[in-house]
Amino acid sequence: MRSEGPVIFLDSQMQGHPASSKSYIAARPKRWIKSIDDGIEIYEGDQVRQEKGNPWGLLSRFWQKSWLFGYLGYDLKNHLEKLSSKNKAEVDVPDLYFMEPELILELEEDGEAKTIKGKVPEIKSSENISGEFHIKLETQISEHEYKAKIKRAQQDITEGEYYEINLSHPLVFEVTGDSLDLYQAMKQVGPVPFGAFLQLDDVSVCCASPERFLARKGQRVWSQPIKGTASRAGHSASDPAIETLLNSEKERAENLMIVDLVRNDLGRVALKNSVQVSDLFEIQTFETVHQMVSTVECTVSQQANSFDVIKACFPMGSMTGAPKIAAMKAIEELESYRRGIYSGAIGYIQPNGDFDFNVVIRSAIREGRKLVYPTGGAITSDSDPEAEWEETLVKAQALTRILNNMESAE
Numbered sequence: 001m002r003s004e005g006p007v008i009f010l011d012s013q014m015q016g017h018p019a020s021s022k023s024y025i026a027a028r029p030k031r032w033i034k035s036i037d038d039g040i041e042i043y044e045g046d047q048v049r050q051e052k053g054n055p056w057g058l059l060s061r062f063w064q065k066s067w068l069f070g071y072l073g074y075d076l077k078n079h080l081e082k083l084s085s086k087n088k089a090e091v092d093v094p095d096l097y098f099m100e101p102e103l104i105l106e107l108e109e110d111g112e113a114k115t116i117k118g119k120v121p122e123i124k125s126s127e128n129i130s131g132e133f134h135i136k137l138e139t140q141i142s143e144h145e146y147k148a149k150i151k152r153a154q155q156d157i158t159e160g161e162y163y164e165i166n167l168s169h170p171l172v173f174e175v176t177g178d179s180l181d182l183y184q185a186m187k188q189v190g191p192v193p194f195g196a197f198l199q200l201d202d203v204s205v206c207c208a209s210p211e212r213f214l215a216r217k218g219q220r221v222w223s224q225p226i227k228g229t230a231s232r233a234g235h236s237a238s239d240p241a242i243e244t245l246l247n248s249e250k251e252r253a254e255n256l257m258i259v260d261l262v263r264n265d266l267g268r269v270a271l272k273n274s275v276q277v278s279d280l281f282e283i284q285t286f287e288t289v290h291q292m293v294s295t296v297e298c299t300v301s302q303q304a305n306s307f308d309v310i311k312a313c314f315p316m317g318s319m320t321g322a323p324k325i326a327a328m329k330a331i332e333e334l335e336s337y338r339r340g341i342y343s344g345a346i347g348y349i350q351p352n353g354d355f356d357f358n359v360v361i362r363s364a365i366r367e368g369r370k371l372v373y374p375t376g377g378a379i380t381s382d383s384d385p386e387a388e389w390e391e392t393l394v395k396a397q398a399l400t401r402i403l404n405n406m407e408s409a410e
Contacts, residue, residue, distance in 0.1 A: 005029070006099060008069045010348060011187065011195035013107065017284070019193040019212060019224070023107040024348060026069040029099035033062045036094050038079075054079045055096050060307040062098070065351045067117065070098030071198070071205075071360070074315050074343035081325050089338040090170055091367040093203050133177030133406040138370075141169040141336075146392070147385040149334050156330060157381045164257045165321035165330055167388075168376025170337050171396060173403070175371045179204035182364065185406055190287035190398045194358035196346045204366045205341060208398070210286055211293075211359040213316045213345045214309070218354070219299050221270070221309055222278075223262050225318040226359075227255040227378055228292025231394045232285065242283050245290050252281055254378045255292050261317035261324060262296045268312040270298035288398045306353040310345075316359045319343035321378065341365055342374040364399060373399055 007027040014020045031044045035055040042049045042062065051058060056079055062068075073095040075085045104116040146169055153165050175182075183197040183206040190208055198205040212224040228251035230241040245251055259277060266275050279295040300309060320343075321327030331339075342365065347357030365372045375396040377388055 006032070006200045007198075008099070008101075008200075008346075009183075009197040010069070010346070011197065012193050014191040014193045014195075017193045024069070025105040025107070026067070026099065026101040026103065026348075028102040030102050031062075032070075032097070032099035033059060034094040034098075035096045056080070056307065056311055059096060059098060060305065063307070063349060064100070065353075066100050067104055067351060068098045068100055068349045069347075070096070071341055071346040072096055072310070072314060072344045072357070073341045074319070074339040074360075076344070077315055077328055080311060080314065081328070083325070083328055084332065085338050086332065087336060087338045089340055090172055090372040091203065091340065091365050091370055093340050093365065093367065095340075097200055133181060133403075134175065135371075135403040135406070136174045137171065138174050139170075139172040143389055146389055150379055150383060150385040150388055153330065153334060153379045154381055154383065157379075162321055162323055162326040162330060164254060164378055164380050165327045165334075166319050166343075166376055166378050167331070167334060168339070168342070168374045169335070169392065170342075171373045171375065171400075173371040173373070174369050175366065175403075176369060177406070179206060179366055182206050182402070182406065185402045186364075186399065189402050192286060192362070196358065198346070202367055205346070205360075205363060206366070207346060207358070207360055207363040209346075209358040209361050209363065210284070210291055211316075211318065211361060213347075213357045213359045214313050215356040216300075216306060216309060216354050219271075219302055219304075220297060221266065221300050222295060222297035223266065223313060223316070224293055224295050225255070225258045225262055225316065226291045226293050227251065227258050227318055228281075229377070229391055229395065230290045232287070232289055239285075239290070242285070242290055245292060246281065246283055250380070250382050251292055253382070254380060255281060255294055257322050257380075258317045258378075259294045259296055261322045262313065265313040265317065265324075266296060266298040269300055269304060269309045271301060274299035289394060306349060306355055310355070310357070314345070315343055316345070318378075319359060319361070337374075339374065342372075362395065362398070 010024045040051045192210045194209040196207040211226045230245040275298040345357035349355040375392040377391045
């Protein structure tokens with residue numbers, strides 16, 4: 001999968017998972033667009049055009065009913081509502097990046113590959129770096145500081161500012177080694193249905209997401225928010241943690257709040273009376289955790305613009321809290337870093353307007369020798385700060401275990 005230039009691998013090959021289906025490799029872009037704040041750059045062959053404006057509108061016009069692969073960064077929220085991002089970014093990544101590739105490979109769940117478009121190029125290394133992998137934790141929020149932020153959020157909730165908020169904090173590492181090797185190690189330890197590997201200029205993203213943000217097929221649009229996590233105890237189908245998670249009033253309440261939020265978002269673009277919850281509180285099992293997943297879907301008109309549908313639901317409610325705008329304002333005050341691609345979405349749009357995007361969680365974002373891995377969870381009035389702190393560590397344990405194993409194997 002190493003190739004010259006940008007490459008995007010959308011990896012849905014988790015055998016046996018209901019969301020696992022086709023995977024895609026996109027490379028050799030002939031056109032691409034990226035934005036930071038309201039500055040947009042559009043590349044077409046050897047020509048570069050710079051524009052100012054709302055990136056959502058420019059992205060919609062950039063699409064020529066062709067395949068597009070890329071991501072939407074969390075801070076694109078600022079172009080949907082009267083919001084801002086004043087915190088410093090840990091890594092310098094565009095708010096938005098999409099490419100129209102000359103090469104698209106489609107991989108079936110059984111591993112069979114077919115070329116949708118283009119000629120497979122000669123395989124070359126994408127990173128001129130040593131194969132040895134070394135890791136050192138540089139910064140991490142203290143347990144005391146994170147718990148203090150939780151208590152402040154709970155005070156806001158008591159005062160009626162919002163009733164749920166997703167708080168996160170970044171683990172920052174210094175690393176050397178090949179990012180693709182890291183992604184392959186992540187995949188082996190914990191396969192997921194919405195994984196992704198992106199190599200874009202100086203930035204790479206290793207995403208092990210279990211969560212779908214939004215998908216469209218024809219007139220059907222659906223979202224699958226995750227709220228509720230329990231550490232997995234072994235590989236028994238009768239793991240008592242499953243029953244505990246399913247019956248947790250706190251986890252069910254958090255999940256239901258986000259389900260209602262997603263229903264409201266979809267209602268902005270859905271045909272009348274078509275929004276429904278087709279699956280509530282389903283427990284899905286992954287390598288290290290069990291997750292509570294719900295499915296919300298609707299029907300849109302045949303003429304509905306896919307970008308308008310995405311805008312109506314972005315960013316994913318499970319990564320903000322509710323009400324969404326109030327929660328996003330509070331996130332900017334409580335967190336100390338700019339989320340960037342984290343909490344955004346990675347995916348594709350087809351020539352017919354169908355699309356599928358994940359939620360960017362469980363993701364390592366790398367620029368040069370700096371690697372950032374944000375982790376977080378939902379906070380409500382009933383949250384226990386100690387338990388919430390431990391949950392963020394549970395979510396990060398798969399990556400930290402991989403990093404340590406890769407280093408010790410050298």
